[in-house]
Amino acid sequence: MAGGVQSIERAFTILRALSLGTAGVTDLSERTGLPKSTVSRLLSSLEVEQAVAQNDEGSYELGEGIGDLANALQGGQSVIDIARPHLVELMELTGEAVGFNRFDGTSIVTLLQVDDPNSSVVVRDWTGDATPVHAVPAGLAILAHSSRSVQNTVLSGELQSFTARTMVDPAQLRERFDQIRSDGYAWVFQEFADDINSVAAAIADRSGRTTLAVHVHGPSFRFPDGLDQDELGLKVAATAERIEAQLRG
Amino acid sequence: MAGGVQSIERAFTILRALSLGTAGVTDLSERTGLPKSTVSRLLSSLEVEQAVAQNDEGSYELGEGIGDLANALQGGQSVIDIARPHLVELMELTGEAVGFNRFDGTSIVTLLQVDDPNSSVVVRDWTGDATPVHAVPAGLAILAHSSRSVQNTVLSGELQSFTARTMVDPAQLRERFDQIRSDGYAWVFQEFADDINSVAAAIADRSGRTTLAVHVHGPSFRFPDGLDQDELGLKVAATAERIEAQLRG
Protein backbone atom coordinates (compact mmCIF):
# COMPACT_ATOMS: atom_id res chain seq x y z
CA MET A 1 0.00 0.00 0.00
CA ALA A 2 1.68 3.20 -1.22
CA GLY A 3 0.16 5.84 1.02
CA GLY A 4 -1.16 5.39 4.49
CA VAL A 5 -4.13 7.04 6.10
CA GLN A 6 -3.23 10.70 6.07
CA SER A 7 -5.20 11.59 9.17
CA ILE A 8 -3.35 9.02 11.21
CA GLU A 9 0.01 10.17 9.91
CA ARG A 10 -0.86 13.72 10.79
CA ALA A 11 -2.09 12.76 14.23
CA PHE A 12 1.16 11.05 15.02
CA THR A 13 3.19 13.93 13.63
CA ILE A 14 1.41 16.11 16.16
CA LEU A 15 1.92 13.58 18.96
CA ARG A 16 5.64 13.42 18.23
CA ALA A 17 5.87 17.19 18.19
CA LEU A 18 4.17 17.26 21.58
CA SER A 19 6.52 14.63 22.89
CA LEU A 20 9.19 17.33 22.69
CA GLY A 21 7.23 19.61 24.96
CA THR A 22 4.03 21.57 25.50
CA ALA A 23 2.97 23.55 22.45
CA GLY A 24 0.10 25.72 21.22
CA VAL A 25 -1.92 25.32 18.06
CA THR A 26 -0.03 28.05 16.19
CA ASP A 27 3.36 26.65 17.17
CA LEU A 28 2.34 23.13 16.15
CA SER A 29 0.97 24.49 12.91
CA GLU A 30 4.31 26.07 12.05
CA ARG A 31 6.31 23.04 13.09
CA THR A 32 4.19 20.52 11.23
CA GLY A 33 3.30 22.64 8.23
CA LEU A 34 -0.40 21.92 8.76
CA PRO A 35 -3.03 24.67 8.76
CA LYS A 36 -4.09 25.90 12.20
CA SER A 37 -7.65 24.71 11.76
CA THR A 38 -6.46 21.24 10.84
CA VAL A 39 -4.20 21.11 13.87
CA SER A 40 -7.00 22.27 16.14
CA ARG A 41 -9.40 19.70 14.74
CA LEU A 42 -6.91 16.86 15.04
CA LEU A 43 -6.03 17.91 18.58
CA SER A 44 -9.68 17.92 19.48
CA SER A 45 -10.03 14.33 18.32
CA LEU A 46 -6.83 13.33 20.06
CA GLU A 47 -8.17 14.92 23.23
CA VAL A 48 -11.32 12.80 23.09
CA GLU A 49 -9.03 9.77 22.89
CA GLN A 50 -7.07 11.18 25.83
CA ALA A 51 -3.92 11.11 23.78
CA VAL A 52 -3.45 14.84 24.44
CA ALA A 53 -4.62 17.22 27.11
CA GLN A 54 -5.09 20.96 27.00
CA ASN A 55 -3.69 23.00 29.88
CA ASP A 56 -5.07 26.18 31.39
CA GLU A 57 -3.19 28.45 29.03
CA GLY A 58 -4.73 26.76 26.02
CA SER A 59 -1.60 24.86 25.05
CA TYR A 60 -1.52 21.12 24.53
CA GLU A 61 0.59 18.32 25.90
CA LEU A 62 0.56 14.53 25.70
CA GLY A 63 -2.26 12.93 27.67
CA GLU A 64 -2.72 9.99 29.98
CA GLY A 65 -4.06 7.78 27.25
CA ILE A 66 -0.55 7.44 25.87
CA GLY A 67 0.71 6.35 29.26
CA ASP A 68 -2.12 3.84 29.49
CA LEU A 69 -1.16 2.30 26.20
CA ALA A 70 2.51 2.27 27.17
CA ASN A 71 1.70 0.54 30.43
CA ALA A 72 0.27 -2.31 28.45
CA LEU A 73 3.32 -2.34 26.18
CA GLN A 74 5.64 -2.66 29.13
CA GLY A 75 3.50 -5.05 31.07
CA GLY A 76 3.87 -7.83 28.59
CA GLN A 77 0.94 -9.88 29.82
CA SER A 78 -2.50 -8.80 28.77
CA VAL A 79 -5.19 -7.70 31.17
CA ILE A 80 -7.44 -10.48 29.92
CA ASP A 81 -4.80 -13.09 30.62
CA ILE A 82 -4.50 -11.82 34.15
CA ALA A 83 -8.22 -11.77 34.75
CA ARG A 84 -9.06 -15.14 33.22
CA PRO A 85 -8.17 -17.50 36.12
CA HIS A 86 -10.03 -15.26 38.54
CA LEU A 87 -13.10 -15.38 36.29
CA VAL A 88 -12.94 -19.16 36.10
CA GLU A 89 -12.76 -19.37 39.89
CA LEU A 90 -15.74 -17.05 40.31
CA MET A 91 -17.71 -19.03 37.78
CA GLU A 92 -17.06 -22.25 39.67
CA LEU A 93 -18.00 -20.57 42.93
CA THR A 94 -21.33 -19.29 41.66
CA GLY A 95 -22.35 -21.77 39.02
CA GLU A 96 -23.20 -18.95 36.66
CA ALA A 97 -21.48 -17.18 33.80
CA VAL A 98 -18.89 -14.53 34.56
CA GLY A 99 -17.83 -11.54 32.47
CA PHE A 100 -14.93 -9.10 32.32
CA ASN A 101 -15.75 -5.63 31.03
CA ARG A 102 -14.18 -2.41 29.98
CA PHE A 103 -15.68 1.10 29.78
CA ASP A 104 -14.51 2.82 26.64
CA GLY A 105 -15.89 6.23 27.49
CA THR A 106 -19.22 5.57 25.82
CA SER A 107 -20.33 2.02 26.52
CA ILE A 108 -19.35 -1.18 28.26
CA VAL A 109 -17.55 -3.75 26.13
CA THR A 110 -17.35 -7.33 27.31
CA LEU A 111 -13.78 -8.45 26.85
CA LEU A 112 -14.17 -11.99 28.13
CA GLN A 113 -17.04 -14.22 29.19
CA VAL A 114 -16.55 -17.50 31.03
CA ASP A 115 -19.64 -19.73 30.92
CA ASP A 116 -20.60 -22.51 33.32
CA PRO A 117 -20.14 -25.73 31.34
CA ASN A 118 -22.83 -27.43 33.41
CA SER A 119 -25.64 -25.01 32.54
CA SER A 120 -27.88 -25.86 29.63
CA VAL A 121 -29.83 -22.58 29.64
CA VAL A 122 -27.34 -19.72 29.53
CA VAL A 123 -27.19 -16.03 28.76
CA ARG A 124 -25.72 -15.64 25.29
CA ASP A 125 -22.07 -14.77 24.72
CA TRP A 126 -21.52 -11.02 24.96
CA THR A 127 -17.81 -11.04 24.18
CA GLY A 128 -16.91 -8.10 22.01
CA ASP A 129 -20.35 -6.54 22.31
CA ALA A 130 -21.18 -3.16 23.71
CA THR A 131 -23.84 -2.67 26.37
CA PRO A 132 -25.26 0.60 27.75
CA VAL A 133 -23.24 1.83 30.69
CA HIS A 134 -26.28 2.98 32.72
CA ALA A 135 -28.24 -0.26 32.42
CA VAL A 136 -25.69 -2.93 33.29
CA PRO A 137 -24.01 -3.42 36.68
CA ALA A 138 -20.48 -3.21 35.29
CA GLY A 139 -21.28 0.24 33.95
CA LEU A 140 -22.89 1.38 37.17
CA ALA A 141 -20.02 0.09 39.28
CA ILE A 142 -17.45 1.81 37.08
CA LEU A 143 -19.37 5.09 37.01
CA ALA A 144 -19.75 4.98 40.79
CA HIS A 145 -15.97 5.00 41.06
CA SER A 146 -15.36 7.51 38.29
CA SER A 147 -14.77 11.24 38.43
CA ARG A 148 -17.61 13.69 38.54
CA SER A 149 -16.88 14.80 35.00
CA VAL A 150 -17.11 11.24 33.64
CA GLN A 151 -20.42 10.80 35.45
CA ASN A 152 -21.67 14.12 34.14
CA THR A 153 -20.74 13.24 30.59
CA VAL A 154 -22.70 10.01 30.74
CA LEU A 155 -25.68 11.39 32.66
CA SER A 156 -26.01 14.42 30.39
CA GLY A 157 -26.55 12.21 27.36
CA GLU A 158 -29.81 10.49 26.51
CA LEU A 159 -30.32 7.47 28.72
CA GLN A 160 -32.42 4.88 26.98
CA SER A 161 -34.96 2.62 28.70
CA PHE A 162 -34.59 -1.05 27.82
CA THR A 163 -37.21 -2.43 30.17
CA ALA A 164 -39.81 -1.01 32.50
CA ARG A 165 -37.17 -1.20 35.21
CA THR A 166 -34.31 0.68 33.57
CA MET A 167 -33.25 3.62 35.73
CA VAL A 168 -32.70 6.74 33.60
CA ASP A 169 -33.13 9.63 36.06
CA PRO A 170 -29.74 11.28 36.69
CA ALA A 171 -30.54 12.24 40.28
CA GLN A 172 -31.62 8.69 41.10
CA LEU A 173 -28.53 7.31 39.45
CA ARG A 174 -26.27 9.61 41.47
CA GLU A 175 -27.83 8.29 44.67
CA ARG A 176 -27.37 4.82 43.34
CA PHE A 177 -23.65 5.51 42.79
CA ASP A 178 -23.38 6.45 46.47
CA GLN A 179 -24.97 3.16 47.45
CA ILE A 180 -22.71 1.19 45.10
CA ARG A 181 -19.60 2.82 46.51
CA SER A 182 -20.79 1.96 49.99
CA ASP A 183 -21.65 -1.66 49.09
CA GLY A 184 -18.65 -2.30 46.87
CA TYR A 185 -20.78 -3.92 44.17
CA ALA A 186 -23.82 -3.21 41.96
CA TRP A 187 -26.89 -5.37 41.31
CA VAL A 188 -29.08 -4.96 38.24
CA PHE A 189 -32.39 -6.82 37.99
CA GLN A 190 -34.02 -6.93 34.56
CA GLU A 191 -32.94 -3.40 33.71
CA PHE A 192 -31.13 -4.14 30.51
CA ALA A 193 -33.06 -7.21 29.47
CA ASP A 194 -36.17 -8.72 31.10
CA ASP A 195 -34.52 -12.09 31.33
CA ILE A 196 -31.11 -11.15 32.77
CA ASN A 197 -29.98 -10.38 36.32
CA SER A 198 -26.42 -9.49 37.13
CA VAL A 199 -24.01 -8.24 39.81
CA ALA A 200 -20.69 -6.47 39.19
CA ALA A 201 -17.76 -4.82 40.94
CA ALA A 202 -15.36 -2.27 39.51
CA ILE A 203 -11.61 -2.61 38.98
CA ALA A 204 -9.00 0.13 38.68
CA ASP A 205 -6.62 -0.44 35.78
CA ARG A 206 -2.87 -0.01 35.79
CA SER A 207 -3.07 3.73 35.50
CA GLY A 208 -5.34 3.92 38.52
CA ARG A 209 -8.47 4.81 36.61
CA THR A 210 -11.57 2.70 37.12
CA THR A 211 -12.35 1.46 33.62
CA LEU A 212 -12.78 -2.31 34.21
CA ALA A 213 -15.31 -4.51 35.96
CA VAL A 214 -16.09 -8.13 36.65
CA HIS A 215 -19.66 -9.40 36.72
CA VAL A 216 -21.72 -12.53 37.31
CA HIS A 217 -24.96 -12.87 35.37
CA GLY A 218 -27.70 -15.41 34.83
CA PRO A 219 -31.24 -15.88 33.53
CA SER A 220 -33.81 -14.08 35.68
CA PHE A 221 -35.86 -17.21 36.21
CA ARG A 222 -33.16 -18.78 38.36
CA PHE A 223 -30.54 -16.16 39.24
CA PRO A 224 -29.96 -15.06 41.96
CA ASP A 225 -32.56 -17.33 43.62
CA GLY A 226 -31.14 -19.40 46.43
CA LEU A 227 -28.14 -17.13 46.79
CA ASP A 228 -27.57 -14.38 49.30
CA GLN A 229 -27.30 -11.19 47.29
CA ASP A 230 -25.00 -9.42 49.75
CA GLU A 231 -22.80 -12.44 50.07
CA LEU A 232 -22.53 -12.87 46.32
CA GLY A 233 -21.88 -9.18 45.86
CA LEU A 234 -19.00 -9.35 48.29
CA LYS A 235 -17.58 -12.38 46.51
CA VAL A 236 -17.60 -10.48 43.23
CA ALA A 237 -16.00 -7.50 44.95
CA ALA A 238 -13.30 -9.76 46.38
CA THR A 239 -12.56 -11.12 42.92
CA ALA A 240 -12.35 -7.58 41.61
CA GLU A 241 -9.85 -6.69 44.31
CA ARG A 242 -7.66 -9.67 43.51
CA ILE A 243 -7.59 -8.79 39.83
CA GLU A 244 -6.85 -5.19 40.66
CA ALA A 245 -3.98 -6.14 42.95
CA GLN A 246 -2.45 -8.31 40.25
CA LEU A 247 -2.82 -5.56 37.65
CA ARG A 248 -0.92 -3.23 39.93
CA GLY A 249 1.89 -5.73 39.95
CA MET B 1 -17.21 20.18 17.51
CA ALA B 2 -19.79 17.42 17.42
CA GLY B 3 -17.89 14.55 15.85
CA GLY B 4 -14.21 13.96 15.84
CA VAL B 5 -12.04 12.65 13.06
CA GLN B 6 -13.34 9.15 12.53
CA SER B 7 -10.03 7.72 11.39
CA ILE B 8 -8.32 8.84 14.55
CA GLU B 9 -11.10 7.44 16.72
CA ARG B 10 -10.83 4.15 14.91
CA ALA B 11 -7.06 4.09 15.20
CA PHE B 12 -7.23 4.53 18.93
CA THR B 13 -9.97 1.95 19.25
CA ILE B 14 -7.56 -0.48 17.66
CA LEU B 15 -4.67 0.64 19.85
CA ARG B 16 -6.75 0.16 22.98
CA ALA B 17 -7.81 -3.28 21.82
CA LEU B 18 -4.16 -4.16 21.30
CA SER B 19 -3.30 -2.84 24.73
CA LEU B 20 -5.22 -5.84 26.04
CA GLY B 21 -2.99 -8.23 24.18
CA THR B 22 -1.71 -9.40 20.81
CA ALA B 23 -4.46 -9.84 18.25
CA GLY B 24 -4.93 -10.63 14.57
CA VAL B 25 -6.83 -8.64 11.98
CA THR B 26 -9.90 -10.88 12.11
CA ASP B 27 -10.06 -10.80 15.89
CA LEU B 28 -9.69 -7.02 15.96
CA SER B 29 -12.34 -6.75 13.28
CA GLU B 30 -14.80 -8.67 15.42
CA ARG B 31 -13.93 -6.80 18.58
CA THR B 32 -14.12 -3.35 17.06
CA GLY B 33 -16.95 -3.95 14.62
CA LEU B 34 -14.84 -2.58 11.78
CA PRO B 35 -14.46 -4.43 8.47
CA LYS B 36 -11.31 -6.51 8.11
CA SER B 37 -10.00 -4.43 5.26
CA THR B 38 -10.42 -1.25 7.28
CA VAL B 39 -8.61 -2.76 10.23
CA SER B 40 -5.80 -3.96 8.01
CA ARG B 41 -5.40 -0.57 6.40
CA LEU B 42 -5.43 1.28 9.69
CA LEU B 43 -2.93 -1.16 11.16
CA SER B 44 -0.67 -0.59 8.21
CA SER B 45 -0.67 3.13 8.83
CA LEU B 46 -0.14 2.62 12.54
CA GLU B 47 2.79 0.38 11.73
CA VAL B 48 4.45 3.11 9.67
CA GLU B 49 4.11 5.34 12.71
CA GLN B 50 5.58 2.54 14.84
CA ALA B 51 2.52 2.57 17.03
CA VAL B 52 2.00 -1.13 16.29
CA ALA B 53 4.24 -3.96 15.18
CA GLN B 54 3.40 -7.17 13.38
CA ASN B 55 4.87 -10.37 14.77
CA ASP B 56 5.99 -13.45 12.85
CA GLU B 57 2.59 -15.09 13.00
CA GLY B 58 0.97 -12.12 11.33
CA SER B 59 -0.67 -10.82 14.51
CA TYR B 60 -0.24 -7.30 15.76
CA GLU B 61 0.82 -5.79 19.05
CA LEU B 62 1.59 -2.30 20.33
CA GLY B 63 4.84 -0.88 18.97
CA GLU B 64 7.81 1.04 20.31
CA GLY B 65 6.49 4.35 19.12
CA ILE B 66 3.96 4.29 21.93
CA GLY B 67 6.71 3.74 24.45
CA ASP B 68 8.68 6.61 22.91
CA LEU B 69 5.76 8.97 23.31
CA ALA B 70 5.16 7.76 26.86
CA ASN B 71 8.78 8.33 27.76
CA ALA B 72 8.30 11.98 26.98
CA LEU B 73 5.08 12.04 29.00
CA GLN B 74 6.78 10.62 32.03
CA GLY B 75 9.87 12.73 31.70
CA GLY B 76 7.99 15.92 32.28
CA GLN B 77 10.66 18.16 30.85
CA SER B 78 10.99 18.38 27.14
CA VAL B 79 14.02 17.25 25.23
CA ILE B 80 14.47 20.75 23.85
CA ASP B 81 14.46 22.26 27.32
CA ILE B 82 17.17 19.84 28.35
CA ALA B 83 19.31 20.52 25.31
CA ARG B 84 19.00 24.29 25.27
CA PRO B 85 21.61 25.28 27.90
CA HIS B 86 24.11 22.87 26.33
CA LEU B 87 23.50 24.49 22.94
CA VAL B 88 24.01 27.96 24.36
CA GLU B 89 27.28 26.86 25.92
CA LEU B 90 28.51 25.34 22.65
CA MET B 91 27.53 28.46 20.77
CA GLU B 92 29.56 30.61 23.16
CA LEU B 93 32.49 28.23 22.87
CA THR B 94 32.59 28.31 19.09
CA GLY B 95 31.22 31.70 18.19
CA GLU B 96 28.94 30.10 15.61
CA ALA B 97 25.32 29.00 15.46
CA VAL B 98 24.33 25.71 17.00
CA GLY B 99 21.45 23.40 16.13
CA PHE B 100 19.57 20.52 17.72
CA ASN B 101 18.09 17.99 15.31
CA ARG B 102 15.82 15.01 15.15
CA PHE B 103 15.62 12.24 12.52
CA ASP B 104 12.00 11.42 11.82
CA GLY B 105 12.71 8.37 9.70
CA THR B 106 12.83 10.33 6.46
CA SER B 107 14.63 13.60 7.02
CA ILE B 108 16.36 15.71 9.64
CA VAL B 109 14.21 18.32 11.36
CA THR B 110 15.86 21.17 13.22
CA LEU B 111 14.14 21.45 16.57
CA LEU B 112 16.12 24.36 17.93
CA GLN B 113 18.76 26.73 16.63
CA VAL B 114 20.81 29.00 18.88
CA ASP B 115 22.52 31.83 16.94
CA ASP B 116 25.57 33.80 17.96
CA PRO B 117 24.26 37.26 18.85
CA ASN B 118 27.60 38.79 17.85
CA SER B 119 27.56 37.58 14.24
CA SER B 120 26.15 39.89 11.61
CA VAL B 121 26.38 37.39 8.74
CA VAL B 122 24.63 34.18 9.81
CA VAL B 123 23.16 31.02 8.36
CA ARG B 124 19.42 31.45 8.24
CA ASP B 125 17.15 29.97 10.92
CA TRP B 126 16.37 26.32 10.13
CA THR B 127 14.08 25.69 13.07
CA GLY B 128 11.18 23.48 12.05
CA ASP B 129 12.64 22.81 8.62
CA ALA B 130 13.58 19.47 7.16
CA THR B 131 16.97 18.80 5.62
CA PRO B 132 18.15 15.70 3.71
CA VAL B 133 19.60 13.11 6.04
CA HIS B 134 22.48 12.14 3.71
CA ALA B 135 23.71 15.68 3.07
CA VAL B 136 23.91 17.21 6.53
CA PRO B 137 26.23 16.14 9.34
CA ALA B 138 23.43 15.54 11.84
CA GLY B 139 21.93 13.02 9.43
CA LEU B 140 25.23 11.31 8.76
CA ALA B 141 26.06 11.08 12.46
CA ILE B 142 22.66 9.61 13.29
CA LEU B 143 22.81 7.11 10.45
CA ALA B 144 26.32 6.08 11.48
CA HIS B 145 24.89 5.04 14.83
CA SER B 146 21.70 3.51 13.52
CA SER B 147 20.82 -0.07 12.75
CA ARG B 148 21.69 -1.67 9.45
CA SER B 149 18.04 -1.68 8.44
CA VAL B 150 17.66 2.06 9.03
CA GLN B 151 20.78 2.67 6.97
CA ASN B 152 19.51 0.37 4.23
CA THR B 153 16.18 2.12 4.11
CA VAL B 154 17.80 5.51 3.60
CA LEU B 155 20.51 4.33 1.21
CA SER B 156 18.06 2.39 -0.96
CA GLY B 157 16.10 5.55 -1.70
CA GLU B 158 17.11 8.18 -4.20
CA LEU B 159 19.87 10.35 -2.78
CA GLN B 160 19.77 13.80 -4.29
CA SER B 161 22.84 15.91 -5.07
CA PHE B 162 22.61 19.45 -3.77
CA THR B 163 26.07 20.58 -4.69
CA ALA B 164 29.00 19.15 -6.63
CA ARG B 165 30.27 17.79 -3.34
CA THR B 166 27.21 15.92 -2.11
CA MET B 167 28.05 12.27 -1.50
CA VAL B 168 25.34 9.99 -2.88
CA ASP B 169 27.10 6.66 -3.43
CA PRO B 170 25.84 4.12 -0.86
CA ALA B 171 29.15 2.26 -0.63
CA GLN B 172 31.05 5.48 -0.02
CA LEU B 173 28.51 6.53 2.55
CA ARG B 174 28.85 3.22 4.40
CA GLU B 175 32.61 3.76 4.66
CA ARG B 176 31.92 7.25 5.85
CA PHE B 177 29.67 5.89 8.60
CA ASP B 178 32.58 3.76 9.79
CA GLN B 179 34.80 6.82 9.96
CA ILE B 180 32.14 8.85 11.76
CA ARG B 181 31.68 6.13 14.38
CA SER B 182 35.44 6.07 14.88
CA ASP B 183 35.73 9.88 15.12
CA GLY B 184 32.61 10.44 17.17
CA TYR B 185 31.48 13.33 14.93
CA ALA B 186 30.75 14.16 11.28
CA TRP B 187 31.94 17.08 9.17
CA VAL B 188 30.13 18.26 6.06
CA PHE B 189 31.72 20.84 3.77
CA GLN B 190 29.44 22.48 1.22
CA GLU B 191 27.54 19.26 0.57
CA PHE B 192 24.08 20.55 1.30
CA ALA B 193 24.64 24.18 0.34
CA ASP B 194 27.72 25.76 -1.23
CA ASP B 195 27.87 28.37 1.48
CA ILE B 196 27.45 26.22 4.61
CA ASN B 197 29.91 24.05 6.53
CA SER B 198 28.89 22.11 9.59
CA VAL B 199 29.94 19.49 12.17
CA ALA B 200 27.59 17.27 14.20
CA ALA B 201 27.49 14.47 16.76
CA ALA B 202 24.69 12.03 17.41
CA ILE B 203 22.65 11.59 20.59
CA ALA B 204 20.68 8.56 21.75
CA ASP B 205 17.22 9.45 22.99
CA ARG B 206 15.49 8.14 26.09
CA SER B 207 14.57 4.88 24.47
CA GLY B 208 18.18 4.26 23.51
CA ARG B 209 17.70 4.85 19.81
CA THR B 210 19.94 7.36 18.06
CA THR B 211 17.48 9.85 16.61
CA LEU B 212 18.94 13.17 17.80
CA ALA B 213 22.01 15.23 17.00
CA VAL B 214 23.67 18.51 17.87
CA HIS B 215 25.56 20.50 15.27
CA VAL B 216 27.60 23.67 14.81
CA HIS B 217 27.36 25.41 11.46
CA GLY B 218 28.63 28.57 9.82
CA PRO B 219 29.09 30.29 6.48
CA SER B 220 31.76 28.55 4.34
CA PHE B 221 33.74 31.77 3.89
CA ARG B 222 34.75 31.83 7.54
CA PHE B 223 33.85 28.50 9.14
CA PRO B 224 35.75 26.49 10.21
CA ASP B 225 38.80 28.62 9.39
CA GLY B 226 41.04 29.27 12.37
CA LEU B 227 39.59 26.35 14.26
CA ASP B 228 41.03 22.87 14.64
CA GLN B 229 38.52 20.54 13.02
CA ASP B 230 39.31 17.56 15.22
CA GLU B 231 39.22 19.67 18.32
CA LEU B 232 35.91 21.23 17.38
CA GLY B 233 34.49 17.84 16.46
CA LEU B 234 35.41 16.51 19.87
CA LYS B 235 33.82 19.51 21.57
CA VAL B 236 30.58 18.86 19.71
CA ALA B 237 30.79 15.18 20.63
CA ALA B 238 31.30 16.10 24.28
CA THR B 239 28.21 18.30 24.19
CA ALA B 240 26.27 15.44 22.64
CA GLU B 241 27.37 13.13 25.44
CA ARG B 242 26.32 15.58 28.11
CA ILE B 243 22.87 15.98 26.56
CA GLU B 244 22.56 12.22 26.21
CA ALA B 245 23.52 11.63 29.84
CA GLN B 246 20.91 14.11 30.99
CA LEU B 247 18.25 12.57 28.79
CA ARG B 248 18.97 9.22 30.36
CA GLY B 249 18.23 10.75 33.73
Add this chain to the structure above:
DNA sequence: ACAGCCAGTTCCACAATGCGGAACAATTCG
Protein backbone atom coordinates in the same frame (compact mmCIF):
# COMPACT_ATOMS: atom_id res chain seq x y z
C1' DA C 1 -1.74 -33.81 -4.99
C1' DC C 2 -5.78 -31.18 -4.37
C1' DA C 3 -9.51 -28.74 -2.25
C1' DG C 4 -11.17 -26.18 1.43
C1' DC C 5 -10.52 -23.08 5.03
C1' DC C 6 -8.71 -19.17 7.14
C1' DA C 7 -5.89 -15.26 7.85
C1' DG C 8 -3.99 -10.93 6.26
C1' DT C 9 -3.63 -7.88 2.02
C1' DT C 10 -4.86 -5.22 -1.96
C1' DC C 11 -7.91 -3.06 -5.27
C1' DC C 12 -11.22 0.32 -6.79
C1' DA C 13 -15.66 2.81 -7.45
C1' DC C 14 -17.81 5.98 -4.81
C1' DA C 15 -19.44 9.06 -1.38
C1' DA C 16 -18.52 10.37 3.10
C1' DT C 17 -15.38 12.31 5.58
C1' DG C 18 -11.54 15.44 6.24
C1' DC C 19 -9.91 19.52 4.67
C1' DG C 20 -8.43 24.51 4.91
C1' DG C 21 -9.61 29.31 4.26
C1' DA C 22 -12.16 32.50 6.54
C1' DA C 23 -14.88 34.06 10.13
C1' DC C 24 -15.38 33.97 15.00
C1' DA C 25 -14.47 34.46 20.03
C1' DA C 26 -11.58 35.42 23.80
C1' DT C 27 -7.54 37.38 25.83
C1' DT C 28 -3.75 40.48 26.25
C1' DC C 29 -1.23 44.60 25.57
C1' DG C 30 -0.08 49.26 24.14
Add this chain to the structure above:
DNA sequence: CGAATTGTTCCGCATTGTGGAACTGGCTGT
Protein backbone atom coordinates in the same frame (compact mmCIF):
# COMPACT_ATOMS: atom_id res chain seq x y z
C1' DC D 1 -10.30 51.36 22.73
C1' DG D 2 -8.10 49.04 18.92
C1' DA D 3 -4.77 45.89 17.33
C1' DA D 4 -2.56 41.67 17.70
C1' DT D 5 -2.59 37.01 18.83
C1' DT D 6 -4.34 32.69 20.09
C1' DG D 7 -7.45 28.76 19.75
C1' DT D 8 -12.11 27.44 17.77
C1' DT D 9 -15.80 26.78 14.55
C1' DC D 10 -18.09 26.78 10.10
C1' DC D 11 -19.01 25.13 5.51
C1' DG D 12 -18.48 24.18 0.51
C1' DC D 13 -15.99 20.97 -1.81
C1' DA D 14 -12.98 17.41 -3.45
C1' DT D 15 -9.87 14.40 -1.82
C1' DT D 16 -9.33 10.97 1.06
C1' DG D 17 -11.03 6.91 3.48
C1' DT D 18 -14.12 3.33 2.95
C1' DG D 19 -15.69 -1.59 2.61
C1' DG D 20 -17.02 -5.36 -0.36
C1' DA D 21 -14.79 -8.40 -3.13
C1' DA D 22 -10.94 -10.43 -5.05
C1' DC D 23 -6.39 -11.89 -4.06
C1' DT D 24 -2.44 -14.31 -1.81
C1' DG D 25 -0.28 -17.53 1.04
C1' DG D 26 -0.18 -21.01 4.54
C1' DC D 27 -2.17 -24.89 6.79
C1' DT D 28 -4.92 -29.05 7.20
C1' DG D 29 -7.43 -33.06 5.91
C1' DT D 30 -8.71 -36.38 2.47
